[in-house]
Amino acid sequence: MTNIQYSDDQYEMLREVINLAMGHAGKNLATILNAFVDLSVPEIQIIEAANIAEKVLKESVFDESERVNLFRQNFNSMSFMDGEAIVIFNNETRQKFAQILGVSGQMNSMEEVDFMLELTNLMVGACMNSISEQMFDQKMSFSPPELLSENSVLRNIAYETFKRRNLKWEYTLLSKITFVLKDRSFKSDLLIFISEKAIQAVNKSLNKMLADYE
Amino acid sequence: MPLSVLLVDDSKFVRKGVSKALTSILSGQDLVFSEACNGNEALGLLYANSYDLVFLDLTMPEKTGYEVLTALKEKGIKSNIIVFTADIQPEAERIVRSLGAVGYMEKQSNFNKEALMKVLQEINLL
Amino acid sequence: MNKIPIDNIQTLHDIIDHINIGITVLDTHNQVIFWNRFMVKHSGISSSDLIGRNLFDVFSYLPRQWLELKLKSVRLIKNYSFVSWTQKAYLFRFNHTRMISGESIEYMPQDCTFIPVNNSGTGETYVCIAIHDMTDVVASQQKIIEINDINKTLEHMTNHDGLTSIYNREYVEKQIEYEFSKAKRYGTLFSLILFDIDKFKNVNDTFGHLAGDEVLKNTAATIKAQLRSSDVFGRYGGEEFMLLLPETNIENTTFLSQRIRNSIERMSTFYGNTEIKITISLGVVQFRPDIKDYLQILHEADIALYHSKQNGRNAVTQYKITGCALLDCSLASPKA
Numbered sequence: 002m003t004n005i006q007y008s009d010d011q012y013e014m015l016r017e018v019i020n021l022a023m024g025h026a027g028k029n030l031a032t033i034l035n036a037f038v039d040l041s042v043p044e045i046q047i048i049e050a051a052n053i054a055e056k057v058l059k060e061s062v063f064d065e066s067e068r069v070n071l072f073r074q075n076f077n078s079m080s081f082m083d084g085e086a087i088v089i090f091n092n093e094t095r096q097k098f099a100q101i102l103g104v105s106g107q108m109n110s111m112e113e114v115d116f117m118l119e120l121t122n123l124m125v126g127a128c129m130n131s132i133s134e135q136m137f138d139q140k141m142s143f144s145p146p147e148l149l150s151e152n153s154v155l156r157n158i159a160y161e162t163f164k165r166r167n168l169k170w171e172y173t174l175l176s177k178i179t180f181v182l183k184d185r186s187f188k189s190d191l192l193i194f195i196s197e198k199a200i201q202a203v204n205k206s207l208n209k210m211l212a213d214y215e
Numbered sequence: 216m217p218l219s220v221l222l223v224d225d226s227k228f229v230r231k232g233v234s235k236a237l238t239s240i241l242s243g244q245d246l247v248f249s250e251a252c253n254g255n256e257a258l259g260l261l262y263a264n265s266y267d268l269v270f271l272d273l274t275m276p277e278k279t280g281y282e283v284l285t286a287l288k289e290k291g292i293k294s295n296i297i298v299f300t301a302d303i304q305p306e307a308e309r310i311v312r313s314l315g316a317v318g319y320m321e322k323q324s325n326f327n328k329e330a331l332m333k334v335l336q337e338i339n340l341l
Numbered sequence: 342m343n344k345i346p347i348d349n350i351q352t353l354h355d356i357i358d359h360i361n362i363g364i365t366v367l368d369t370h371n372q373v374i375f376w377n378r379f380m381v382k383h384s385g386i387s388s389s390d391l392i393g394r395n396l397f398d399v400f401s402y403l404p405r406q407w408l409e410l411k412l413k414s415v416r417l418i419k420n421y422s423f424v425s426w427t428q429k430a431y432l433f434r435f436n437h438t439r440m441i442s443g444e445s446i447e448y449m450p451q452d453c454t455f456i457p458v459n460n461s462g463t464g465e466t467y468v469c470i471a472i473h474d475m476t477d478v479v480a481s482q483q484k485i486i487e488i489n490d491i492n493k494t495l496e497h498m499t500n501h502d503g504l505t506s507i508y509n510r511e512y513v514e515k516q517i518e519y520e521f522s523k524a525k526r527y528g529t530l531f532s533l534i535l536f537d538i539d540k541f542k543n544v545n546d547t548f549g550h551l552a553g554d555e556v557l558k559n560t561a562a563t564i565k566a567q568l569r570s571s572d573v574f575g576r577y578g579g580e581e582f583m584l585l586l587p588e589t590n591i592e593n594t595t596f597l598s599q600r601i602r603n604s605i606e607r608m609s610t611f612y613g614n615t616e617i618k619i620t621i622s623l624g625v626v627q628f629r630p631d632i633k634d635y636l637q638i639l640h641e642a643d644i645a646l647y648h649s650k651q652n653g654r655n656a657v658t659q660y661k662i663t664g665c666a667l668l669d670c671s672l673a674s675p676k677a
Contacts, residue, residue: 017226020274021322024301029418031304033410040274040302042225051644104406112407115428119414126420135324145423145454160636165647166537214228 011207019043022131023178026124037183044177053163062179065156068092072121075144076129080137081202084195088121097186121146136206170197217245223257224272232326254278273300284314363472369465383435416466419457426450426475437476450475505561508575516573517635524628532594534584535642536623539654541580552612559610591627598623598657620655
């Protein structure tokens, strides 16, 4: 069991690391969507497994009752930096993909899911590689992104996904990044769950970075 | 006259990094630093005082850097504002320049001194 | 073991050419610069006829808009990208190799991996498309899905779990939702017990799945015999069960929980001549007006159950806002 809590300085340093990572992901997203992405301050906290569902519901850009699509992807690097990312898109965004991309006609359901898998891969890849490069000076490996759930009410799927017994750990370092297009046609939450053992590795790296600032 | 500099960023480490870099680049100059950690604080200071140089972050709590620039533009307040941000979309630079920023610098994992020198040269401070 | 020296490009080239995975490499203009034997064999187009030509000119059936977007993002983020047959059955129209029992499969199902390849000479990013033949996986999955579909339909029609004959998850959830709205509106009371079989995987691994099924059936029957007619008892998932107790306070619920726990501990399941013993861990929670909906009350029961597991299993835990309370294993009598 990890009883680590980060200090205010560590959180502040980490927020800046994730801020930079978010910038990279935002740039890639903007390029693919050919639009301007609004970035907001990332939310970061070490949190107990039993409280994740509530935390996700509270911090999400989406309303609890909204119908959403969830995707997941694993990441790991040799420096014990491993974990899982979940990306959420609401149905409203999903229905606007064809319009956003300027493709003719409607996308079929398969194409929509595939596009969301692609965006998941893109956001998670850009973000996690940036974090890993800043903190551990190396790239990460990723599993293929997977569809976790389609067209589910956020509240239901949050409680289902973060069932206590499904989680084989006590704590996680949770970061939430929201990407929104300026015209609000696109909204997405990226949730990064950094594993319990990686909390320790991040802790060490943060201390090193803090020492550099002294 | 010392050069007055306002550093606006929600991270004190970024503020520290910029002030350190400026001090070493403009070593001949007398520098006076003020700091703000969100958009509202920054606006308060910018309404009350004038600064020779302002470093402005974009993603911040309370008010974003975009909102700060927009508010200043609406009030007709001109300042030497250099945007220093992780928002590296090409469009971001275009927008902040159209809102009156005189310089734009991308945040990188290691502070890029050369980029800062280049921006300072552009606005004739170096 | 001797290491095989792979020191010349030709050896590597031969391996890639003969591997049972389709390899296609595209330059920045989507012109084919490499096309291995797998691709030749299945497409019928030789490498020399294809190299230097635009992929979309030759294979006009490819979903161009979609694929170009994919290639663009791989080049942009310089990261792997994947397409599973579950999302898109195939990329290339290849005949599959299955002669028997492959009748419902149109083209070879494919998993595709898109790999960015850096051309160190020009600094450009090429894309390698690796195609995996998934025909056998798809064929065997189809059979399982057919069987599951029939069972699902039956369950749905009857509200009952096919194996244990107690209620299924959907029905129990509906009943909890109903009790919940009743409690909110009329101030009635209800409690919930969530439990699962400890180390059930061991039962399956040691005695086999059929024995595991017997254990599930026996568990359901043993508990059902102890319930009132108003209690709603259902199978929630694999080895998880749920018990909804209308008009029941937490004291009576914990008493019942201990009785159930005890009865399962004493229960024997015979599979052939083998005696199988199991225990269960339980989480109990009572309705409170501050609970927002049935999802939250389930969540609390889940946390309590987890607490029982963490504290040695074969135990009952009551959820409390202030922290879960593990209950004494001795059978206390309920309050009058």
